[in-house]
Amino acid sequence: MSIILRNISKTFGDFHALKDINIEFQSGELTALLGPSGSGKTTLLRIVAGLEEADRNVNADILFDNRTVTSSPVNRRQVGFVFQHYALFRHMTVFENIAFGLRVKPRDQRPSKQDIKDKVNELLRLVQMETMAGRYPSQLSGGQRQRIALARALAIEPKVLLLDEPFGALDAQVRAELRRWLRKLHDTLHVTSIFVTHDQEEALEVADRIVVMNRGSIEQIGTPNEVFHRPATEFVMQFLGDVNVFHGRIESDSAIFNETVPLTENRENAARLLVRPHDLTIQSTPGDGPALPAKVYRVLTAGPIVKVELIDRHNRLIQVHLSHDSYNQTMVKLHEEVYLVPRESRVYANNDAWTGAYVI
Amino acid sequence: MFINILKSTDKRPGLNPPLIVNMAITVIALGFLFLFVIMPLIIVLKEAFSAGLSLWWASITEKDALAALRLTLLVAVIAVPVNLVFGLAASWALAKFRFKGKSLIITLIDLPFAVSPVVSGLIYVLLFGLHGWLGPWLAEHDIQIIFAVPGIVLATVFVTFPFVARELIPLMSEQGTDEEQAALSLGASGWQTFRRVTLPNIKWGLMYGIILCNARAMGEFGAVSVVSGHIRGETNTLPLQVEVLYNEYNFVAAFAVASLLAGLALVTLVLKSIVEWKSKHD
Numbered sequence: 080m081s082i083i084l085r086n087i088s089k090t091f092g093d094f095h096a097l098k099d100i101n102i103e104f105q106s107g108e109l110t111a112l113l114g115p116s117g118s119g120k121t122t123l124l125r126i127v128a129g130l131e132e133a134d135r136n137v138n139a140d141i142l143f144d145n146r147t148v149t150s151s152p153v154n155r156r157q158v159g160f161v162f163q164h165y166a167l168f169r170h171m172t173v174f175e176n177i178a179f180g181l182r183v184k185p186r187d188q189r190p191s192k193q194d195i196k197d198k199v200n201e202l203l204r205l206v207q208m209e210t211m212a213g214r215y216p217s218q219l220s221g222g223q224r225q226r227i228a229l230a231r232a233l234a235i236e237p238k239v240l241l242l243d244e245p246f247g248a249l250d251a252q253v254r255a256e257l258r259r260w261l262r263k264l265h266d267t268l269h270v271t272s273i274f275v276t277h278d279q280e281e282a283l284e285v286a287d288r289i290v291v292m293n294r295g296s297i298e299q300i301g302t303p304n305e306v307f308h309r310p311a312t313e314f315v316m317q318f319l320g321d322v323n324v325f326h327g328r329i330e331s332d333s334a335i336f337n338e339t340v341p342l343t344e345n346r347e348n349a350a351r352l353l354v355r356p357h358d359l360t361i362q363s364t365p366g367d368g369p370a371l372p373a374k375v376y377r378v379l380t381a382g383p384i385v386k387v388e389l390i391d392r393h394n395r396l397i398q399v400h401l402s403h404d405s406y407n408q409t410m411v412k413l414h415e416e417v418y419l420v421p422r423e424s425r426v427y428a429n430n431d432a433w434t435g436a437y438v439i
Numbered sequence: 440m441f442i443n444i445l446k447s448t449d450k451r452p453g454l455n456p457p458l459i460v461n462m463a464i465t466v467i468a469l470g471f472l473f474l475f476v477i478m479p480l481i482i483v484l485k486e487a488f489s490a491g492l493s494l495w496w497a498s499i500t501e502k503d504a505l506a507a508l509r510l511t512l513l514v515a516v517i518a519v520p521v522n523l524v525f526g527l528a529a530s531w532a533l534a535k536f537r538f539k540g541k542s543l544i545i546t547l548i549d550l551p552f553a554v555s556p557v558v559s560g561l562i563y564v565l566l567f568g569l570h571g572w573l574g575p576w577l578a579e580h581d582i583q584i585i586f587a588v589p590g591i592v593l594a595t596v597f598v599t600f601p602f603v604a605r606e607l608i609p610l611m612s613e614q615g616t617d618e619e620q621a622a623l624s625l626g627a628s629g630w631q632t633f634r635r636v637t638l639p640n641i642k643w644g645l646m647y648g649i650i651l652c653n654a655r656a657m658g659e660f661g662a663v664s665v666v667s668g669h670i671r672g673e674t675n676t677l678p679l680q681v682e683v684l685y686n687e688y689n690f691v692a693a694f695a696v697a698s699l700l701a702g703l704a705l706v707t708l709v710l711k712s713i714v715e716w717k718s719k720h721d
Contacts, residue, residue: 128624130624154625154628159624162621167621180626183627231621
């Protein structure tokens with residue numbers, strides 16, 4: 080089922096949680112709403128579910144398969160919602176939790192006892208929890224609770240699955256495993272799904288499409304590849320992955336970053352050069368193009384990549400990520416003077432991308 | 440040795456008072472309990488049975504005593520359900536929704552705890568009494584509230600007003616609204632959500648509130664005394680009956696009726712312990 084949101088805003092008192100959101104979720108897609116806390120991503124998810132109401136506005140509309148659902152309450156929307164802290168019914172067994180959505184159906188639509196039993200068992204198999212039917216939520220681990228919450232949401236055969244920080248409360252290892260499992264599950268069920276996360280790695284790994292949000296607005300919508308390699312705004316570039324930021328200014332038609340005195344951020348002609356740590360090459364000579372002199376400060380070789388920390392002439396820390404192979408070729412030494420050459424970089428002036436020349 | 444055991448089981452740092460302090464505190468607590476709770480209870484029972492079992496039985500089956508028992512039960516049967524419904528509605532609204540004036544309402548619910556029961560009774564006399572605000576109108580329509588059963592019920596409802604709500608508000612606030620939201624998202628109606636999710640989660644707190652509310656409803660003296668008028672066999676509840684008998688120097692009968700009240704209190708305590716034990720093991 081496709082979901083279309085038109086002109087959705089939400090204010091809590093003076094706080095604008097969402098500012099005129101327009102977005103379309105394709106049928107069968109797994110979309111991540113990614114952003115820092117306070118960006119409005121959870122509010123947006125709750126508005127889609129009907130747990131929260133958008134500000135009243137004649138143009139505001141929520142469409143499920145091109146039918147408006149703006150005024151239907153949450154219990155009529157047939158959405159599967161997985162809560163951040165699971166919200167399992169604590170006084171019911173796992174079996175009863177999953178059966179709940181079937182048992183509360185109106186009498187004429189309610190499945191028979193046997194059908195409910197079969198359906199619950201099928202879902203327990205799907206989430207690999209067959210042996211846990213008789214347990215209570217308090218007897219389960221975090222990861223197990225998450226799976227039961229998912230099975231419970233799937234029991235009503237929702238047209239759309241909404242997950243609020245589904246892995247937020249789990250430890251790193253369970254998280255990675257559940258992530259993969261959710262992706263696999265989505266590939267078998269193909270139900271339109273939206274999940275909220277503040278973890279860029281999670282979004283990049285699991286989602287078909289990522290909606291990057293900041294301060295109640297959408298910064299960029301795209302595939303993981305697009306948002307990572309072609310960030311539309313400075314915020315997206317900074318939020319997705321590590322980045323080195325150099326401050327400079329725009330002068331006539333080029334961006335200058337080679338000032339001897341570092342510039343403060345708040346200037347009208349301020350410009351920022353953003354380079355990802357893996358997009359910097361370390362050279363012993365400046366070469367032809369732009370190159371930044373720096374001194375090697377620390378080298379961390381433990382791990383899959385080599386992390387080199389350098390200090391530039393303004394005493395700022397710069398990070399460079401190298402593969403072990405290229406590290407072995409360049410052989411940087413501690414306290415050595417080297418030159419950093421950006422293979423790929425972006426310049427932003429007043430939050431707009433700067434496409435002109437630059438000097439570092 | 441004893442100290443060692445204490446130390447080894449107590450893992451909280453800085454909480455290992457010397458043995459002498461431990462013992463002193465225990466003695467003080469037990470002494471207090473004995474002096475102010477257990478001894479009065481023993482005296483009530485001793486006095487009640489001092490003239491023999493048959494006189495005790497005669498005292499509690501006497502016409503006016505039975506009328507007082509009936510009235511006490513009637514008042515409890517009305518007041519407890521009324522406050523149950525109110526308490527549930529109020530705590531549901533206060534714990535699950537955000538709105539302006541919430542803390543004012545919580546303060547108002549506490550009002551009956553804060554004012555003296557005698558004042559509560561007087562409020563009703565001033566409102567519904569013959570010279571009260573609504574008195575003339577009530578007299579015109581031949582409705583009697585003060586010095587009659589309705590007044591006693593009203594005064595009891597007022598005094599026992601906070602028990603259920605006070606018990607439920609913190610419990611429901613702590614549980615939050617996540618489970619209710621989950622139930623709604625699964626298609627449950629408001630009523631289904633309440634009956635299948637909210638109610639089972641608060642059932643022991645609710646029972647506890649009902650028991651306390653009932654105990655107070657049956658034992659209330661001050662407020663009821665002001666509005667009752669002390670008409671024997673008609674508007675005397677058990678506590679009032681005890682007072683009347685005592686003032687007539689009929690000590691055996693007074694203590695016999697009092698032992699009935701004490702018995703009701705003991706039943707309440709047992710029920711309360713069962714509920715507490717159950718809620719812990721659920």
